[in-house]
Amino acid sequence: MPEGSGADAAAAVVYRGRFAPSPSGWLHLGNARTALFAWVRARLNGGAFVMRVEDLDAQRSRPDAVLGNLAELRWLGLDWDEGPDLGGPYAPYLQSRRSELYRSALERLAAAGHLFESYLTRRELSADTAASGAACDATEAGDAVYGPHHRRADEALRDERRAAGRTPSLRFRSPPGKIAFSDLIAGPQSYDAERAIGDFVVRRADGLFAYQLAVVVDDAAMGITEVARGADLLPSTAAQLLLYDALGLGRPTFAHVGLLLDPDGQKLSKRHGPTSLRELEAAGLRAQRVLGLLAASLGWLREPVELEAGELLEVGVANGALPQAQASTYRLSEAELAWLYG
Numbered sequence: 279m280p281e282g283s284g285a286d287a288a289a290a291v292v293y294r295g296r297f298a299p300s301p302s303g304w305l306h307l308g309n310a311r312t313a314l315f316a317w318v319r320a321r322l323n324g325g326a327f328v329m330r331v332e333d334l335d336a337q338r339s340r341p342d343a344v345l346g347n348l349a350e351l352r353w354l355g356l357d358w359d360e361g362p363d364l365g366g367p368y369a370p371y372l373q374s375r376r377s378e379l380y381r382s383a384l385e386r387l388a389a390a391g392h393l394f395e396s397y398l399t400r401r402e403l404s405a406d407t408a409a410s411g412a413a414c415d416a417t418e419a420g421d422a423v424y425g426p427h428h429r430r431a432d433e434a435l436r437d438e439r440r441a442a443g444r445t446p447s448l449r450f451r452s453p454p455g456k457i458a459f460s461d462l463i464a465g466p467q468s469y470d471a472e473r474a475i476g477d478f479v480v481r482r483a484d485g486l487f488a489y490q491l492a493v494v495v496d497d498a499a500m501g502i503t504e505v506a507r508g509a510d511l512l513p514s515t516a517a518q519l520l521l522y523d524a525l526g527l528g529r530p531t532f533a534h535v536g537l538l539l540d541p542d543g544q545k546l547s548k549r550h551g552p553t554s555l556r557e558l559e560a561a562g563l564r565a566q567r568v569l570g571l572l573a574a575s576l577g578w579l580r581e582p583v584e585l586e587a588g589e590l591l592e593v594g595v596a597n598g599a600l601p602q603a604q605a606s607t608y609r610l611s612e613a614e615l616a617w618l619y620g
Contacts, residue, residue: 293325294503297351297358298493300332301343304554305350307546308508308538311572315535316506317356318578321591328500329361334373334492344372350555354565355587360500368500373492380487383495383525384480387450392524393480395446396424397439398432423476424449448481450490450521457516462533464509469516478517494518498527506533509607537607538575541615551619563618571618575608582617 297313299305305313320327329348333339340346348363360366370376387393404422422428439446452471460466469475480491497505512534522529540546546553552561558568566584573590574582585593 292503293320293323294328294501295320295323295325295506296328296330296497296500296502297506298330298332298496299347300335300338301340301347302335302338303340303343304556305347306553306555307568307572310351310354310555310568311538311575312506312508312535313351313356314354314569314572315533315576317358317587318590319504319506319533323504325503326359327357328366328368328371328502329358329363330371330373330496330500331362332373332489332492334487334489336374339374346556350559353559354555355569373496376492376496377487379495379499380492383491384448384487387480387521387524388448390524392450393448394429394451394477395436395440396432396449396477396479397436397444397446398424398428402431403428423474424478425472425476429477445483445485447479447483449477450480450517450524451477452517452520457519459515459519459529459532461512461515462504462531463536464512464534467512467516469513471516471520474513475517475520480521490514490517491521494521494525494527497530498522498525502530504531504533506535509534509536535576539607539609541609541612543607543609546610550615567618571610571614574614575610582614 295316297316299309299313317327329351331344331347333344345363348361358364360368360371362371365371384393403424436446452475454472455470456468457471457475458466458468478490479488481487496502515532515534519529521527538546540550552558552563555568559565564584566586567582569587569590570579570584571582573579573585573593578590578593
């Protein structure tokens with residue numbers, strides 16, 4: 279079967295979920311919590327669970343983490359049906375080997391008139407926004423949203439920079455109006471396409487395909503029916519849905535689980551103890567203890583107890599319904615952290 283295909287296989291599976299780690303380092307407890315949520319959703323729905331490694335950015339990816347992250351998840355007790363280590367009908371499962379699919383999608387978007395060249399740098403984009411006083415939101419990365427004002431600024435310098443041999447990025451032109459969807463956890467969502475999303479990059483000036491494009495192409499090509507991930511990626515969903523629609527692809531459903539924080543409401547840090555699965559294993563902690571803490575933080579257990587991944591599925595079946603999770607962030611208490619490291 280050709281790489282990136284597999285329609286017959288997809289038709290045979292009603293539910294297809296996935297987890298897609300970026301191998302820039304070791305998986306911390308928040309990553310593991312999201313992976314656990316996605317795994318449980320897939321297993322209790324009787325569907326397939328796909329592991330895809332998002333190693334597209336070679337400068338940020340660590341070679342030892344590409345398969346090392348998978349080893350961390352196996353230590354936790356999770357398994358999957360397709361992935362870089364197992365293969366499957368949608369291979370390859372490494373984004374670094376799927377560039378032809380992204381290039382093809384760009385060509386389709388360009389042919390339909392959805393793309394334009396952009397020569398504004400990120401710094402110029404922010405400075406131009408501040409200087410103009412343009413009403414503008416910010417993206418989840420903190421960048422100014424690229425809107426109509428920036429298009430005009432870009433057009434004013436385009437000929438000069440093109441003549442100088444500068445390589446542009448490619449941006450997707452967001453249409454006017456609202457983009458709405460219903461998240462399984464966060465509920466109904468609505469974004470103003472021009473103001474809140476703006477014209478976003480789909481190929482960077484250095485030639486790297488952008489996350490928004492790659493994740494849409496991959497999830498569609500792999501037949502993913504539900505995208506379960508962290509709530510920090512909720513704002514990205516609207517942009518991705520614009521790409522699904524522009525490419526004529528069927529939309530998956532989305533479930534964005536709240537983030538895991540320390541008792542002070544901050545990201546977990548090493549001042550409380552080891553935070554990555556690799557470090558926790560090296561410190562001699564039992565995977566069942568880590569799993570129990572994560573399950574309790576998701577609201578599936580009244581309090582942390584050591585248990586195997588299979589036992590957690592039995593809890594879900596016994597409850598007679600698929601486990602849900604909190605839309606809001608979850609602060610681990612000092613007592614929970616003491617129990618984990620105790």
